[in-house]
Amino acid sequence: MNQKRFFGADVPEALAAVEREFGPEACIVSTERRGRGVCVVAEPARLDLVSRRASDWRDQARGFGLPDAMLSSLARDLRGAAAGDVEVLAARFLAARIRTAPAFAARVQALVGPTGVGKTTTVAKLAARARALGRDVRLVTLDVARPGGVEQLRAFAATLDLTVEVATTSRALLALASERRAGDLVLVDTAGRAPHDRAARHATIEALRAIDAQALICLQANSRRADASATLAAWKAAEPAAMVVTKWDETATPGEVVALAIEREIPLAWITVGQVVPGDLVSADATLVAAHALGLDESRIRALRG
Ligand SMILES: Nc1nc2c(ncn2[C@@H]2O[C@H](COP(=O)(O)OP(=O)(O)O)[C@@H](O)[C@H]2O)c(=O)[nH]1
Numbered sequence: 001m002n003q004k005r006f007f008g009a010d011v012p013e014a015l016a017a018v019e020r021e022f023g024p025e026a027c028i029v030s031t032e033r034r035g036r037g038v039c040v041v042a043e044p045a046r047l048d049l050v051s052r053r054a055s056d057w058r059d060q061a062r063g064f065g066l067p068d069a070m071l072s073s074l075a076r077d078l079r080g081a082a083a084g085d086v087e088v089l090a091a092r093f094l095a096a097r098i099r100t101a102p103a104f105a106a107r108v109q110a111l112v113g114p115t116g117v118g119k120t121t122t123v124a125k126l127a128a129r130a131r132a133l134g135r136d137v138r139l140v141t142l143d144v145a146r147p148g149g150v151e152q153l154r155a156f157a158a159t160l161d162l163t164v165e166v167a168t169t170s171r172a173l174l175a176l177a178s179e180r181r182a183g184d185l186v187l188v189d190t191a192g193r194a195p196h197d198r199a200a201r202h203a204t205i206e207a208l209r210a211i212d213a214q215a216l217i218c219l220q221a222n223s224r225r226a227d228a229s230a231t232l233a234a235w236k237a238a239e240p241a242a243m244v245v246t247k248w249d250e251t252a253t254p255g256e257v258v259a260l261a262i263e264r265e266i267p268l269a270w271i272t273v274g275q276v277v278p279g280d281l282v283s284a285d286a287t288l289v290a291a292h293a294l295g296l297d298e299s300r301i302r303a304l305r306g
């Protein structure tokens with residue numbers, strides 16, 4: 001792994017050093033006090049675990065999983081564009097279509113979605129990331145349906161010196177909603193629900209409303225379009241503010257889910273790229289996703305950003 005240490009008098013100063021070296025999307029692995037300052041361990045953002053190279057931009061983007069309709073629409077944009085590196089241009093047009101959500105945009109955020117997509121793991125990664133950014137984090141779980149659900153999060157939480165609040169009764173939810181500590185961030189893990197399990201999903205959505213939580217919908221990068229679409233339909237009532245794409249490392253075709261986010265105008269918030277907590281988490285960046293879709297190397301990514 002390409003990790004490096006950065007020192008500063010305070011967190012913002014150390015993060016500025018991280019950004020100078022690795023860019024704004026760097027992964028913050030940890031933050032700790034060192035004497036009178038702080039030490040931040042970071043690594044470059046990476047999305048390129050499954051790599052391919054095709055000679056034609058269309059084949060490349062198709063190989064990434066973008067549907068034909070989107071390729072045609074990009075081709076139309078390219079016909080109207082000035083001459084240039086066609087893959088960089090295509091990436092630029094694609095990036096312009098991808099919306100992203102700022103990190104930790106709401107004070108209470110909950111991850112929702114199907115079973116096994118990586119919600120609990122991602123909550124743990126987000127907690128570590130928020131802590132590294134200096135946020136005061138509280139962890140809440142609504143998942144008591146599955147044996148071991150709470151313990152899994154507790155085990156992650158222990159490594160961060162956090163406790164897990166279990167909020168399943170309406171009293172616990174009300175207590176949670178009435179406690180307002182300025183500046184803290186509440187991350188909520190929920191039980192996975194199959195698309196047809198309407199009653200259970202409804203209960204989760206009601207609970208999230210009670211604590212005024214913003215929902216982030218989790219979809220696996222390797223899910224088929226029809227399944228991902230059914231999941232979005234199932235969770236529509238939760239009004240997800242953004243999407244988390246999980247298990248990016250397990251597929252060569254995350255483009256199906258990315259295209260769905262574009263079409264439904266759902267911003268991408270995070271991408272998870274492996275099982276390691278807290279490292280395998282990337283803040284969604286339209287340029288990085290588009291560059292990956294078009295198979296651009298580092299120098300062309302710089303051209304794209306420039
Ligand atoms: N390869 C890969 N595995 C992941 C990722 N995120 C989570 N997992 C694994 O997916 C499995 C289910 O994760 P979990 O967080 O329990 O899912 P949940 O049921 O949605 O809470 C676990 O084995 C995780 O380690 C990821 O980004 N990549």
Ligand SMILES: [Mg+2]
Nearest residue numbers: 119120143149
């Ligand atoms: Mg879970």
